[in-house]
Amino acid sequence: MIQLDRVSKEYPGGHQALKDVSFTLDQGEMAFVLGHSGAGKSTLFKLITMIERPSTGRIVVDGQELHHLKESKIPALRREIGVIFQDHKLLYDRTVFDNVALPLIVIGMPDDEIRKRVRAALGKVGLSGKERAMPQTLSGGEQQRVGIARAVINRPNILLADEPTGNLDTDLSREIIDIFSDFNQVGVTVLIATHDLQQVERLKKRTIHLANGEIVPIAQAEPEEQQ
Amino acid sequence: MKAYFVRHLQVLFATLGNMRRSPVASITTIVIIGISLLLPMILYITVKSGAQLTESWHGQPQMSVFLKPDLADNEATLIFDELRLHPKISLAEFVTPGQALEEFRAISGLEMELDFLDENPLPASIVILPITFAQNSNELSLLRDELVKIDGIDEIRLDLEWTDRFNSILGNINRAAQLLSALLAIALILITGNTIKLLIMNRQQEIEITKLVGGSNRFVRRPFLYFGALYGFLGALVTLFLLAIAASVLHEPLSELAQLYQQSSLIYQPSLREFGLLMLFSTSLGWCAARLSVAQHLGEIKPQ
Structure with missing residues (x-):
């Protein structure tokens, strides 16, 4: 489902964000990417969603070779991937409904279908009845759920979550991670970047440790994680 | 769709x-x-x-033919007849000095001032309309040059010039x-x-x-x-x-x-x-x- 083969990314100015990163995430698999700030987690996600292109190496997502993907095909790729961000990336001048409906509006889905799907998605993340609320009136956890609802509304095969529990307390973090786990249970491939070792240990899923842009063995990574 | x-x-x-x-x-x-x-x-x-x-x-290009002020009435009538029968003129209308003054009085609004004049300064004139094929600028100019040679005609104004x-x-x-x-x-x-x-x-x-x-x-x-x-x-x-x-x-x-x-x-x-x-x-x-x-x-x- 997601395959990285010796992927490196060097930004202009010489900063090497990723070095020779290789891993494969099978369909329906759930994994955590662990690493301190600047380890390359966000760059990894940017490469998978084609926000950035790798300097070297090969990335395959859902059978598509990203290296050969034309600029015009990128929107279609992003519709296959649901992305959740630590800062939620919500439109604060729009209602919860409008935020969640956005991925469906961009593909021109009829309004009736959008209404049905938004209600269903909000139900799944425990926000039924909040359609008309403005995001700033919601708590941090609720805003993150809106972000999750938006990410899953298009029924993507892949969910990427970049520090989804970064600003949440332990209980809320558990609830959010459990939502991802629920989606994984129904066959969605889930990749979560996090610092939250507690949640990682609780779910006992595969972990990919990044340090200074490289995949490292767990023993090497742990001291940095615990800092 | x-x-x-x-x-x-x-x-x-x-x-x-x-x-x-x-x-x-x-x-x-x-x-x-x-x-x-x-x-x-x-x-x-x-x-x-x-x-x-x-x-x-331009719909009705016309010429104003001003007669000499000292022209006798019968001489003016002769000129009018000559113009009326000219092959390139479709219509000729004689305007006496009195008619011209009345028209000027109506248009200018200078009624009071005109009353102070001892005599009418306006000459008799003939307004002519050329026939259709003579209505372009060149033909009109040729016609004017021809008519101005007629004895008793003082001046001809071609309305098209300024338009x-x-x-x-x-x-x-x-x-x-x-x-x-x-x-x-x-x-x-x-x-x-x-x-x-x-x-x-x-x-x-x-x-x-x-x-x-x-x-x-x-x-x-x-x-x-x-x-x-x-x-x-x-x-x-x-x-x-x-x-x-x-x-x-x-x-x-x-x-x-x-x-x-x-x-x-x-x-x-x-x-x-x-x-x-x-x-x-x-x-x-x-x-x-x-x-x-x-x-x-x-x-x-x-x-x-």
């Missing part, structure tokens, strides 16, 4: 809603566009009005209007393009998020194209509104002036088609400006 049109309608109404949310910026842009279009429109109407006026004169000069001036105004229109079209593109650029910058986060969730460039740019087209359309409406105000203010004095020239109206009234073309031109210009601005600035915004 239905969903496609519904989506466009939604974008249209959303764009109107966004304009309403920032009324000062929107109204300023629309009024600037309206005023920018007003100037070439006024010049266009001026040129058309002039053309309309000279057309009505030709007037037409030449109108031609120059027309060229100036075209040049000004082109320059103002460029200005409109720059004004609208800059406004769209500011809109793009203000909605940077929204654009980023839309691209992140799979919004294509076409989808992202659509609202901005609507903004441009609506600015152009509403700007043209402002132009029409300002023209209507100008017409209302100038109606009375121009009607009085028109009466003096025996015209029903001196001002050319654009047809619905011309108004439609103005709307189409302005809307297209706004759309083009938005398209250029979007092409230049949207690519700079990438999701972070």
Whole structure:
């Protein structure tokens, strides 16, 4: 489902964000990417969603070779991937409904279908009845759920979550991670970047440790994680 | 297909809603566009009005043949008969000095002043209408040269001379209007393009998020194209509104002036088609400006 083969990314100015990163995430698999700030987690996600292109190496997502993907095909790729961000990336001048409906509006889905799907998605993340609320009136956890609802509304095969529990307390973090786990249970491939070792240990899923842009063995990574 | 049109309608109404949310910026842009279009429109109407006026004169090109003041009545009658029977003249009308004075009195409004004159200074004249094939400038000039040689004729005035000069001036105004229109079209593109650029910058986060969730460039740019087209359309409406105000203010004095020239109206009234073309031109210009601005600035915004 997601395959990285010796992927490196060097930004202009010489900063090497990723070095020779290789891993494969099978369909329906759930994994955590662990690493301190600047380890390359966000760059990894940017490469998978084609926000950035790798300097070297090969990335395959859902059978598509990203290296050969034309600029015009990128929107279609992003519709296959649901992305959740630590800062939620919500439109604060729009209602919860409008935020969640956005991925469906961009593909021109009829309004009736959008209404049905938004209600269903909000139900799944425990926000039924909040359609008309403005995001700033919601708590941090609720805003993150809106972000999750938006990410899953298009029924993507892949969910990427970049520090989804970064600003949440332990209980809320558990609830959010459990939502991802629920989606994984129904066959969605889930990749979560996090610092939250507690949640990682609780779910006992595969972990990919990044340090200074490289995949490292767990023993090497742990001291940095615990800092 | 239905969903496609519904989506466009939604974008249209959303764009109107966004304009309403920032009324000062929107109204300023629309009024600037309206005023920018007003100037070439006024010049266009001026040129058309002039053309309309000279057309009505050209419809009956005539010559005024002034007889020598000391000419005897029978000599004047002979000249009148000669002109009346001339093969290139279709109609001749004798105007006595008394009739000329009365006409001048009616047109000039100088009744009191004219009463102080001891004698009528106006000569007898003959107004002639050339036959159809002699109505072009060259033929009229030849006819004038021929008639002026007749003994007893003092002067011949060809009414076309000054209308030709007037037409030449109108031609120059027309060229100036075209040049000004082109320059103002460029200005409109720059004004609208800059406004769209500011809109793009203000909605940077929204654009980023839309691209992140799979919004294509076409989808992202659509609202901005609507903004441009609506600015152009509403700007043209402002132009029409300002023209209507100008017409209302100038109606009375121009009607009085028109009466003096025996015209029903001196001002050319654009047809619905011309108004439609103005709307189409302005809307297209706004759309083009938005398209250029979007092409230049949207690519700079990438999701972070």
